[in-house]
Structures are given as C-alpha cells and as structure tokens.
Amino acid sequence: MNFDLKWSSAEKKVARRAFDAALEVAIGRTMTELKSKVSAVTTPAAMWEIEDYLQQQRRKIDQLFDYRYSQLLIVFAGLIRQGYLDESQLSGLSEDKREEIRRFLSWHAKE
Numbered sequence: 001m002n003f004d005l006k007w008s009s010a011e012k013k014v015a016r017r018a019f020d021a022a023l024e025v026a027i028g029r030t031m032t033e034l035k036s037k038v039s040a041v042t043t044p045a046a047m048w049e050i051e052d053y054l055q056q057q058r059r060k061i062d063q064l065f066d067y068r069y070s071q072l073l074i075v076f077a078g079l080i081r082q083g084y085l086d087e088s089q090l091s092g093l094s095e096d097k098r099e100e101i102r103r104f105l106s107w108h109a110k111e
C-alpha cells in the first residue's frame with residue numbers, strides 16, 4: 001500500500017466527515033448493546049461483566065479508529081469491512097485512494 005499519498009484539503013474534509021460518521025455508528029452500536037446488557041443485569045457478577053464489556057469495546061474502538069493519514073486508507077477499509085462505513089461516504093477522495101481501499105478489502109476477503 002502506498003502510504004505516501006498526498007491529501008488535499010477537500011479530501012481531508014471528506015475523510016474527517018466519513019471517519020466521524022463511522023465513529024458515531026460504532027459508539028451508537030456499543031451504546032445500544034450496553035443498554036441491553038444493563039437491562040438484563042440481575043446479579044453483581046453480571047454488573048462487573050458490563051465493566052469488562054466496556055473496556056473491551058473501548059480498546060476495540062481505540063485500535064480501529066486511527067486518524068493518521070498514513071493509516072487512514074487501511075482504517076477506512078476496516079471500517080467498511082466491519083459495517084461502520086459505506087464506501088459511498090468516501091466520495092470526494094481521489095480514485096487512487098479509493099482503489100487502495102478496494103485493494104485492501106479484496107486482499108482481506110481472500111484471507
């Protein structure tokens with residue numbers, strides 16, 4: 001993957017908007033699942049399981065959402081693969097960048 005791609009100011013705006021939208025989806029899904037888990041708590045042990053769940057989700061989100069331009073194409077591919085982002089939200093990025101994302105998705109699908 002070419003990590004030296006240049007980002008125009010317009011592409012940076014598209015990238016930030018897509019990144020933030022995907023983060024909102026991820027946090028929203030986590031909150032929905034959290035509410036379900038909380039409503040099912042009936043024991044102290046189940047209460048502490050929620051803490052473990054939140055720590056796991058926090059680590060997952062922190063690892064997945066990396067807004068460094070050198071990593072962003074891989075991040076976008078991962079977000080698409082996990083259903084947090086649709087490729088159409090990246091409209092406005094250069095075709096080179098979108099093709100790199102597609103290559104990563106294709107490569108990952110073969111694993």
